Amino acid sequence: MRAGLAVRLDELDRDLGRLLEQVTALGDDRGRRRPTPGRWGPFEIVEHLVLVHEGVAAVLERASPRVPPGRLVSWWRPIAMTLVLRSRARVKAPTSRVLPSPTPPPLEVLGRRWREAQRAIRSSLAGKGAGWGDRAIFRHPLAGWLGAGETLQFLIDHLRHHQRQIPETARFLP
DSSP, X not given: OOHHHHHXXXXXXXXXXXXXXXXXXXXXXXXXXXXXXXXXXXXXXXHHHHHHHHHHHHHHHHSOSSOOTTOOOOSSHHHHHHHHHHSSOOOOOSSGGGOOOSSOOOHHHHHHHHXXXXXXXXXXXXXXXXXXXTSOOEEETTTEEEOHHXXXXXXXXXXXXXXXXXXXXXXXXX
């Protein structure tokens, strides 16, 4: 696996652990509450992140080690996505497949699923990453085709985007 991918995976592991600690500190009762109608509570945020990770893991697992030619990677769309995720802007999920359920599973279950998805992503990149090179392997609904490094950067930026929301959300929990 390329060194840059390993660094991003380690960064993602650390961020994942921090976010789970942050939500665990709120307690089960507060973590399940919504701050206001139409806004996700802490467990819903975690479930959304888990669903995104699981989706990326599934795509990478199914992907062939040899990426077919013709997949164009946009140079500006991933940058635009990163800028939006690093801002405080609220963005609607681009697909209903990553929307949290009305009653998310317990945090322990979500944490286990998230770590399993992270292991699957790491395994796919270790097994196929060299064959992929910088080719487009994951298609984000808004950013388009992303290479392995851009996919991991998206996951990092996405996690941090929602991590910033946890303290804001917690302030409004009863």
